[in-house]
Amino acid sequence: MVGVGPWEGEWPEGDHWDPELLAHGDRRNVLDRYRYWKHEAIVAELNTRRHGFHVAIENWQHDLNIGTVVRTANAFLAQEVHIIGRRRWNRRGAMVTDRYQHVRHHPAVEDFVAWARGEGLPVIGVDIFPDSVPLETYELPERCVLVFGQEGPGLTPEVHAAAEATLSIEQFGSTRSINAASAAAIAMHAWVRRWVFGQGVG
Numbered sequence: 001m002v003g004v005g006p007w008e009g010e011w012p013e014g015d016h017w018d019p020e021l022l023a024h025g026d027r028r029n030v031l032d033r034y035r036y037w038k039h040e041a042i043v044a045e046l047n048t049r050r051h052g053f054h055v056a057i058e059n060w061q062h063d064l065n066i067g068t069v070v071r072t073a074n075a076f077l078a079q080e081v082h083i084i085g086r087r088r089w090n091r092r093g094a095m096v097t098d099r100y101q102h103v104r105h106h107p108a109v110e111d112f113v114a115w116a117r118g119e120g121l122p123v124i125g126v127d128i129f130p131d132s133v134p135l136e137t138y139e140l141p142e143r144c145v146l147v148f149g150q151e152g153p154g155l156t157p158e159v160h161a162a163a164e165a166t167l168s169i170e171q172f173g174s175t176r177s178i179n180a181a182s183a184a185a186i187a188m189h190a191w192v193r194r195w196v197f198g199q200g201v202g
Contacts (some may be wrong), residue, residue, distance in 0.1 A: 001027065002027055002029065003025060003026050003027035003028060003035070004025055004026055004027075004035055004036075005025040006022065006024055006025050007022040007023075007036060012036075015041070016037050016041035016045075017036055017037065017038070018036055018038040018039075018041075021035075021037075022036050028096070029096060029097075030042065039099060039100075042100060043099075043100055046077065046100060049077065050077050050078070050079045051076065051077050051078060051191070051192070052143040053078055053079060053140075053142075053143070053144055053145070053146060053188070053191045053195075054078060054079050054080045054081070054082060054144070054145035054146070055080075055081050055145070055146050055147075055148070055184065055188065056081070056082035056083075056084055056106075056123075056145050056147040056148070057069050057081070057082070057083065057084065057147070057149075057150070057180070057184070058084045058085050058109075058147075058148070058149050058150050058155065058156060058159065059083050059084060059085040059086045059089050060085045060086065060153075061150055061152075061153075062088070062089065062090060063090075063150035063180070064092075064151070065093070065151055065179065065180045065181040065184075066083065066089040066093070066094075067089070067091050067092050067095075067098075068094075068184075069081065069148065069181050069184045070091075070093075070094040070097060070098050070101055070103065071093060071094050071095050072181070072188060073101055073184075073188065074098075074100055075097075076188045076189065076192055078101070078188065079102070080103070080104050081103045081104070082104050082105075082106055082115075083105050083106070084106045084108070084111075084112045084147075084159075085106075085107070085108075093181075109156060109159055109162070110158075112159075113158075113159075113162045116145050116162075120143070121143055121145045122141050122143075122144045122145070122165075123144075123145055123147055123159070123163045123164055124140070124141070124145065124147065124165055124166075125148075125159055125160055125165070125166035126146060126147065126148050126155075126166070126167050126168075126169070126184070126187050127148075127149055127154045127155040127160070127166055127167075127168070128154070128168050128176070128177060129155075129160060132166045132167060133165060133166070133168070134167070134168060134169075134170055135167040135168065135170075135187060136169075136170055136190075136201065137201050138165065138167050138201065139194075139200070139201055140191050140194050140195070144191075146188065146191070147159055147163065148180050148183060148184050148187075149180065150180060151180045154177075167187070169187070
């Protein structure tokens with residue numbers, strides 16, 4: 001079974017421990033360091049060290065990739081995930097990580113763009129356009145929001161026009177594009193390499 005059973009021995013002291021989990025076990029999909037912690041205590045600890053990038057994905061056709069994007073954003077500790085378009089999204093791929101990841105909804109592109117500008121965050125699109133520049137050689141800002149279109153159509157013209165830059169991911173096979181969730185994972189990891197590990201593009 002996933003997780004751990006009831007706590008053995010004298011219970012630990014501290015407000016972050018969950019009495020129910022200590023008594024009955026913790027079967028959640030969390031790191032071992034968070035075993036038996038209250039949900040709100042885990043979120044509060046994550047909030048102290050979230051990274052400077054946000055992730056946004058357009059949701060006009062109930063894209064099944066969104067759950068996977070949320071899960072990956074949690075893994076890379078994104079500041080927030082933004083859903084543009086339809087409020088409802090398929091949570092199956094998130095594997096309950098949306099409980100630990102801040103998710104914000106914007107009903108229209110203009111709402112999202114207004115929010116980003118108000119926060120002083122450059123919008124960085126990820127898609128294949130004639131004016132796209134390679135992600136591999138682009139200096140990602142420390143604070144930014146990476147935006148992805150839905151599977152198939154890609155970024156809408158409205159998001160493309162609002163983006164400070166649109167980045168493409170270099171490919172070497174026969175397919176024109178890669179899965180939206182895969183592209184999101186690659187772009188997030190590129191940010192982590194630059195700003196967590198100091199690996200510049202030069």
